[in-house]
Amino acid sequence: MVMRKRRRFSWLRLIIFSLILILSIVIVAFHSFSWIVKAIYPTHYIDIVEKYAEVYNIDPYLVLSIIKNESKFNPEAVSRKDARGLMQIAPITGQWASEKLPIESYSQDMLFDPELNIQIGCWYLSILNNQFASNFELVVAAYNAGNGNVSRWLSNPEYSADGKNLDNIPFGETRIYQQRVLRDYERYKRIYE
Incomplete structure (x- = not known):
């Protein structure tokens, strides 16, 4: 017992x-x-992101999503096409931005500076945002593939039925990039709002 x-x-x-x-x-x-x-889903460089997102009227979560996908928050990142820094700014885009903003004594190596890189990236996103009527799907596709390609796709019924939205993105890299950035954008909003 x-x-x-x-x-x-x-x-x-x-x-x-x-x-x-x-x-x-x-x-x-x-x-x-x-x-x-x-x-x-980090928020590295959030002070800089918020500063320039406000200046250029861009959603800071979109900027963070682009940085996450472009460079994984590595300010020294260089792509195989020589895009540089956090937002992977192409040297030609950096040169163009340096003339428009203006940036004194511009050199390509300045694109490794997080503040300047984010400023140029937000400035460029604002241009795309205006061109594509704040349609994030088009803005993100254009950030990756170029605004000229997206404009051509919109005018081609094979890719766009209405000329305002893309039904199909012919570049596989851009299609995957757009999906990832938009997914991460939604997740950033859910986590931090």
């Missing part, structure tokens, strides 16, 4: 201990989840 009580008692202790352990793990995981999500 005493043996049965001990066994029952030890099983009961084991079950209680297991439940407490599982509950503790769930609580820690729940509290860590927020930290993990924010690590996957």
Whole structure:
């Protein structure tokens, strides 16, 4: 009889201990989840992003999504096409921006400066935003493929039925890029708003 009580008692202790352990793990995981999500969707350079997003009337979450996809927040990133910095500004775009903004003593290496890179990126996004009537799908596609390509696609019934929206993006890289940026944009909004 005493043996049965001990066994029952030890099983009961084991079950209680297991439940407490599982509950503790769930609580820690729940509290860590927020930290993990924010690590996957960081807000590095947020002060600079918010500054220029406001100046150029661009959603800062769109800017963060583009930076995440273009450079993974690496200010020294260089693409195989020589685009540079956080927002992967092409040297020719940097030169054009330096004349329009104006930026004194411009050189391509200045594109590695996070503040200047984000300023130029937001400036360029504002141009695309105006050109494509604030249609984020078109703006993001144009940021990747160029506004000339997107304009041509809109005028081609093979890619656009109404001339205002793209039904199909012929560049696979741009199609995937657009999907990822827009997905990340929605996630940034959900996490930080």
